[in-house]
Amino acid sequence: MNVRANRRTSFADWAGEHAVALESLDFQRAVDDLEPLRDLVGGARVVALGESSHHIREFYQVRHRILRFLVERCGFEVYALEAPFTQGQVLDDWVRGGPGTVEQVAADGIALSLGRCREMHEVLAWMRERNHAAAQPPLRCLGTDLPGAAASPLPALEEVAGYVRWAAPEALPALEQAAGVARRFDDPVIFTALGRYQNLGPGEQDLLTSALSRLMAHLQRLTLVQHAHGYGAEHDTAMWHLRGAWYLDHLHRANVQEGFESASTFRDVYMAESVLRLLEGGARVVLAAHNWHIQRTPAADSQGNLLMPTGVHLAAALGDDYRAIGITSSLGRTTTLGDPTPERPQGAWYDAPLPPPVEGSIESAFPTDRLWTLADLRAARPQIDDAASFQHSRMADYFLDMPVFDAFDAIAHVSRSSGTDHVLRRAEG
Secondary structure, eight states: OOHHHHHOOOOHHHHHHHHHOOOOOOOOOOGGOOOHHHHHHHHSSSEEEEEEEBBBBBHEEEEHHHHHHHHHHHOOOOOEEEETTTHHHHHHHHHHSSSHHHHHHHHHGGGGTTOOSSHHHHHHHHHHHHHHHHHSSSOOEEEEGGGGGGOOHHHHHHHHHHHHHHHHHHHHHHHHHOOOOOOOOOOHHHHHHHHHHTTHHHHHHHHHHHHHHHHHHHHTEEEEEEHTTHHHHHHHHHHHHHHHHHHHHHHHHHHHHHHHHHHHHHHHHHHHHHHHGGGGOOOEEEEEEOOOHHSSOEEEEOOOOOOHHHHHHHHHHHGGGGGEEEEEEEEEEEEEEEEOOSSOOOOOEEEOOOOOHHHHHTGGSOOOOOSEEEEEHHGGGGGGGGGGGGEEEEEEEEEOOOOHHHHHHHEEEEEOOOOOOOHHHHHHO
């Protein structure tokens, strides 16, 4: 008789008995209740914290309490966001003592208004205060995404220009060619920029690609020399801005040929590479991004084409040094991003009802009589008999198909969710 097999149970029963029930979302509260995270995280170098929808108050709170634990108890040093690397430089400057208000910095450095909420302001202020208290090494906060999170490469090219003028002035003609084309479709609104790019002639599109390629090749030839002369950090940062511009150009090209779902995965490649770049100095990184981005498993677009989210790249590169913690909810409200209108060209986040969990969704297995619950899927899997039955997880107000136990190492489940103050203020207005 296989005694162990007879003891296997359902995940719902396992979660009710063994998942960690948490009683606070208060960012200021001590993090002793999160000690079970220590075994889950182990020696991982990257811990990704997801969310099933953007602009959910409780998801920010869960992320930020876990961030505090990982910083204070496990020595993590970098908070990497689903935010533009180029524009997100202001976040790192500010948490290390730079000028400005937290509200302005969060609005400027994080795309899609995701920095415009009280919870984001709170965590940035905590990082700044911790750094001011001479914490060593300083906490860093950086974006990992493409310029403007996929609008125009112009902001990245403008950052590179300052470096090129003194380090490689002979490359200025290529940079100016690329910037000239980029200005033709530049717009902070992603879908406006995508549409304007499609209106460019093939010659202009080719000119942009050619100029970016020549500029990258020229600067790459200087890498070893610039490092030898003591300008390695400046050179590498300029190259990373430029790499984002190059990927974004290919995203626009792919959008014309393949559609946005497939094209947008250039974001995922760049986000993964940005995180891996942060590990080069030995730091441990907390990545905050949507559940879709952090999952360890491939996805499919509406035509059935295979897509590779950020987490697939990180899992391939890091193996057991990567942990993905999905965050979701069962009750309450969610948010949806409405289509652009003349009055709101970037679209707007709308408060929306949260449909009940469907059969086979991971949300259906969690108890809802707790504030939030943390379940280690790796620990649960050997003890349950229905892991393969969970093939759905939330995305905003619908459900995605995904093998949940393969996609995530753990799930943080909030019983009841609600929109951020930014979404609710807009709804009330």
